[in-house]
Amino acid sequence: MNFSRIGVGCFLATYAVVFGLEWLRLIGRSKINRALILLGGAIGLATHTTYLIIRNSATHLTPLLSSSQDWLLVLAWLAVVSYLFLTVMDRDLAIGVFILPIVLILTTATYFVSDAPNRRLDSLQGWKMLHAALLVLGMLGVLVGFVLSMMYLVQQWRLRHRHLSPAGFGLPNLEKLARLNRWAIMIAVPLLTLGMGTGVGLGLYAKTRKESIPFNDPVIIGSSIAWLAMFVLFIWLITTPRTTGRQVASLTLWAAGFLMFTLVGLQVATGKKIFDLKTWHVQAPVSQDLWLARHAR
Amino acid sequence: MNLQLVTCNHQTSALDIRERLAFQPQRLGEAYATLRARFPESELIVLSTCNRVELYAAHEGTEHAPGHRELAEFLAEFHKVPLRDFFDDLQEHTGAEVVRHLFQVAGSLDSMVLGEPQIVAQVRDAYRQAQEKESSGPITSSLFERAFNVSKRIRTETRLAEGRVSIASVAVGEFGKTIFERFDDKQVLIIGAGQMAEETLRYLRDEGAKEILVANRTQERAEKLAAEWGGKAVPWEFLDQFLGTADIIVSTTGANLVDLERFRRIRKKYGEKTTFILDLGAPRDFSPKIGDLDENVFLFCIDDLQKICDENRKSRLKEVEKAQAIIDQETESFMKDLSHRATGPIVKRLREQWRDVVDSETDRLFKKLPHLERDRSEIEKSIERMVNKLLHPPLEVLRDESREGSPHGLLDALKRLFRIGD
Numbered sequence: 001m002n003f004s005r006i007g008v009g010c011f012l013a014t015y016a017v018v019f020g021l022e023w024l025r026l027i028g029r030s031k032i033n034r035a036l037i038l039l040g041g042a043i044g045l046a047t048h049t050t051y052l053i054i055r056n057s058a059t060h061l062t063p064l065l066s067s068s069q070d071w072l073l074v075l076a077w078l079a080v081v082s083y084l085f086l087t088v089m090d091r092d093l094a095i096g097v098f099i100l101p102i103v104l105i106l107t108t109a110t111y112f113v114s115d116a117p118n119r120r121l122d123s124l125q126g127w128k129m130l131h132a133a134l135l136v137l138g139m140l141g142v143l144v145g146f147v148l149s150m151m152y153l154v155q156q157w158r159l160r161h162r163h164l165s166p167a168g169f170g171l172p173n174l175e176k177l178a179r180l181n182r183w184a185i186m187i188a189v190p191l192l193t194l195g196m197g198t199g200v201g202l203g204l205y206a207k208t209r210k211e212s213i214p215f216n217d218p219v220i221i222g223s224s225i226a227w228l229a230m231f232v233l234f235i236w237l238i239t240t241p242r243t244t245g246r247q248v249a250s251l252t253l254w255a256a257g258f259l260m261f262t263l264v265g266l267q268v269a270t271g272k273k274i275f276d277l278k279t280w281h282v283q284a285p286v287s288q289d290l291w292l293a294r295h296a297r
Numbered sequence: 298m299n300l301q302l303v304t305c306n307h308q309t310s311a312l313d314i315r316e317r318l319a320f321q322p323q324r325l326g327e328a329y330a331t332l333r334a335r336f337p338e339s340e341l342i343v344l345s346t347c348n349r350v351e352l353y354a355a356h357e358g359t360e361h362a363p364g365h366r367e368l369a370e371f372l373a374e375f376h377k378v379p380l381r382d383f384f385d386d387l388q389e390h391t392g393a394e395v396v397r398h399l400f401q402v403a404g405s406l407d408s409m410v411l412g413e414p415q416i417v418a419q420v421r422d423a424y425r426q427a428q429e430k431e432s433s434g435p436i437t438s439s440l441f442e443r444a445f446n447v448s449k450r451i452r453t454e455t456r457l458a459e460g461r462v463s464i465a466s467v468a469v470g471e472f473g474k475t476i477f478e479r480f481d482d483k484q485v486l487i488i489g490a491g492q493m494a495e496e497t498l499r500y501l502r503d504e505g506a507k508e509i510l511v512a513n514r515t516q517e518r519a520e521k522l523a524a525e526w527g528g529k530a531v532p533w534e535f536l537d538q539f540l541g542t543a544d545i546i547v548s549t550t551g552a553n554l555v556d557l558e559r560f561r562r563i564r565k566k567y568g569e570k571t572t573f574i575l576d577l578g579a580p581r582d583f584s585p586k587i588g589d590l591d592e593n594v595f596l597f598c599i600d601d602l603q604k605i606c607d608e609n610r611k612s613r614l615k616e617v618e619k620a621q622a623i624i625d626q627e628t629e630s631f632m633k634d635l636s637h638r639a640t641g642p643i644v645k646r647l648r649e650q651w652r653d654v655v656d657s658e659t660d661r662l663f664k665k666l667p668h669l670e671r672d673r674s675e676i677e678k679s680i681e682r683m684v685n686k687l688l689h690p691p692l693e694v695l696r697d698e699s700r701e702g703s704p705h706g707l708l709d710a711l712k713r714l715f716r717i718g719d
Contacts, residue, residue: 155475156592162601164471167459174571175478242568246592 006051008073012107014044015080015100022096029168034091041084041096048077059117062129068113068267071132076106078140092170098147106264113267127202134195139263141188142230146256148181152249178245181252182237189234192227219266226262229255299356299705300395300436303368303387306349307409310386317378320345328375329430335371336363340434342427342441346419348409349402353395355436365389393632396440400624403444404451405458410466411613412457417448440631447627454623457616459609464602465493468575469500471605473545476573476595481505483544488512488536490522491549493577498526501545510543512536514550541567551578557586560594569593575602636699643708644692646717651684 018040024033055070056062083099155171158164165171172180199220206213233255237243305318320328320343332341336354338361344351352372356362363371369387373380390398401407403420424441427433433441452458477483485506487494490513498509509528512535513519519530531539540546540555541563548554560583574596576583581598588596659677663670691711698704711717 159472159475159595160588160592162597162605164605165475167456173474173478174476179478242570244569244593245571 004054006047006054008051008107008110011044011048011051012104014040014047015103015107018044018096019100019104022094022100025094025097025169026166028166029092034168037096038084038087041080041087045077045080045084048073048080052077067115067117068270069110069115071136072106072110072113072264072267075136075139075143076103078136079103079106079143082140082144090170092165092168094169094171095147095151097169098150099143102143102147102260109264109268114270124202124205127198127205131195131198131202134191134198138188138190138192138195139260141184141191142256142259145181145184145188145252146260148177148184149249149252149256152177152181152245153253156246156249174245178248181245181248185230185234185237185248185252189230192230196224196227219270222262222266226259229258299354299362300392300440301354301356301363301365301368302351302390302395302398303365303372304349304351304390304398305372305383305387306351306407308407309388310383314383314386315348315350318350318372318376318383319347320350325426326430329427329432331375332371333430333432335367336361339363340437341432342423342437344402344420344423346416349407351402353399353437353440355434355440357436365391393628396443396631397624397628399440399444400447400627403448404620404624405448406451406617406620406624410463411610411617412459414452414458417445420444420448436635439634443627443631447624450623450627451620455616455619457613457620459612463496464577464599464606465496465500467602467605467609468497468577468597469504472595472597472602473501473573474504476571477544479505480545481507484508484510484539484542485528485545485547486510486512486531486539486543487522487528488546488548488554488582489550489578490518491577494547494549495522495526497547497575497577501547502526506545510539512539537563538567544570544572546572546574547577548575548582549577550582551580552582553580553584554578554582555587556584557590560584560587561590564590564594571595573597577602632699636696636704640695640699640704640708643711643717644695647711647715648688650715650717651688655680655684 018037021033021037021040024030052070052073079099080103083096083103086093086095151171152174155174155177158171159174171177200215203213203215233251236251237248305315307315325343325345328343329341332343336356338356340355342353344353350372352368354363354368365387369380369384372378372383398407399420403417405412405414405416408416420441424433424437427437473480480501483506485498485501485508487498487509490511498506501509509523509526510531511519511523511526511528512531512533513522514533516530516532519533522528523530537559540560569591571593572595574583574587574594576596576598579599583596583598585596585598588594659680662676663673669676695704695707695711698707
């Protein structure tokens with residue numbers, strides 16, 4: 001079997017089909033639909049994983065340290081793993097309707113971002129890895145918070161309009177959603193802060209090695225603003241004595257939405273495929289065939 | 298095989314009769330001891346819940362098997378209730394009807410709330426206690442085990458148990474549990490001491506609610522209800538304070554208690570915490586506008602809940618036919634197994650007896666007429682066919698009769714006619 005033929009389109013299409021099947025839950029609980037969802041999700045995840053492994057073996061870099069494209073794919077991969085785990089554990093939980101659109105956006109965005117590995121500071125692989133891992137995990141926390149907030153608002157809307165959950169399209173109760181949302185933010189923001197901190201450290205270290213990394217880069221400025229929004233939310237959460245679930249959900253939705261939009265938007269804007277915003281953070285893209293051929297040698 | 302049942306349930310009798318005939322757990326041992334002494338050769342199981350008192354009896358033969366009257370007399374004597382007080386309220390079943398009834402009970406088709414899940418646990422508990430008291434036996438064991446399978450089939454193959462159908466259960470189970478994760482850390486305020494409040498309180502207690510406050514204009518009634526449920530009666534004058542601090546408010550006074558302005562003032566003073574209000578009063582206790590006051594007030598009135606109950610009830614009724622089909626199928630299958638168990642040995646012995654006659658007669662024939670030996674196979678097959686054809690009508694009648702229970706009369710007749718010994 002020729003695995004090198006696996007492309008982003010393979011698992012993107014599978015996730016799109018699974019997303020469609022998730023909406024069929026509204027009609028009612030069905031064992032066949034659940035089986036198809038799990039099968040589709042598993043096939044998508046398997047092809048997604050294979051693709052990342054192929055990229056990893058071709059670049060000799062972990063996907064986190066490779067390109068913007070791989071970075072987004074890792075984030076989408078983590079979201080799919082979380083989705084499948086929760087769907088297996090709880091047959092009624094309709095988390096796919098909320099999380100799969102984000103997976104689809106992240107995966108689609110990879111078509112517009114650079115696929116070339118960034119070779120700057122290659123001698124500091126460990127620190128670069130820590131920087132990227134902290135940011136990806138922080139982003140996963142933000143993504144989870146965003147999904148939980150959406151679920152909270154939908155559940156609250158249902159209650160206020162006296163609608164019951166259709167069988168097979170369940171959502172957790174408001175209290176649990178609010179608690180998990182709070183925890184997602186409390187974990188995500190410190191991880192993002194540490195990720196940003198290691199990035200600053202790497203930048204300062206680079207200056208001592210005459211490898212200039214300017215801090216007035218659009219990716220750094222944009223990310224910092226988005227991080228600041230999340231940090232303000234974090235401070236508000238720990239300092240405000242009586243917050244309601246609705247307040248937390250609404251603010252998380254805005255802050256997390258802004259962060260995700262900014263980070264993905266910046267990757268697309270600097271991807272040099274449809275925009276050409278100058279940044280040292282991203283290498284100029286190369287075609288995949290050319291790139292694989294170059295690295296196969 | 299003889300199966301008998303006397304039942305006094307929510308469809309046949311009033312609560313006061315059921316209460317008088319109910320078996321208290323502490324007296325169950327004594328009941329089984331009395332039953333064993335009265336009917337030593339029978340298997341007996343007592344099923345006693347708030348909605349039914351049932352006595353199942355099974356017996357291998359017909360002799361010494363308890364009849365309905367004897368079972369009813371046991372109930373009368375044990376509970377010291379005159380038979381005439383409840384005899385007309387009793388329902389009696391025999392044979393396949395006993396099986397069908399138990400399957401309906403275990404499948405929750407005979408419950409007050411269709412599809413409610415507790416009954417199967419109660420049946421299981423009754424069976425376990427009969428086993429412990431050595432009152433069950435092979436027939437009742439296979440009957441009750443089959444009933445549990447039927448219940449499982451109904452739960453998995455139909456949607457009979459989906460959706461709650463009582464106002465209190467919808468309020469707590471559908472809406473309350475969608476708002477709160479747990480109830481043991483919530484403050485519950487009961488306003489009024491109505492029956493609906495009490496029923497809701499029962500569900501809240503089942504979910505773990507601990508801090509229960511009761512407010513009523515008549516303090517004594519509040520104290521009585523609070524004492525009953527392990528709660529605390531609070532003075533009516535402090536109602537506003539508890540309206541502000543309670544997480545769950547259940548109100549049943551029907552007295553237009555709280556208007557928008559009053560509740561707005563309370564929220565301002567005590568904060569906009571998540572508050573679940575169940576207005577079960579008619580007319581309403583809380584102004585409907587309170588539901589729109591802020592995003593953290595969830596106000597449900599009796600009409601909201603009744604609508605959901607009706608929808609759930611309708612969708613459940615559609616599932617009754619499916620459940621009934623399962624019960625019919627399982628009843629037939631169980632009766633077939635049971636009749637096979639009763640008639641199998643007799644049929645086997647009858648066939649063996651005829652086979653012996655055929656064998657001895659054919660041997661004699663071939664000894665006398667050895668030239669027939671070359672056609673032996675054909676002759677034997679022919680005799681075999683004759684035997685089968687002769688046996689076919691009585692065995693078919695036996696099979697037909699055994700569909701509705703053990704055909705004791707026919708079995709006795711067969712035994713006597715063909716001299717089949719035990």
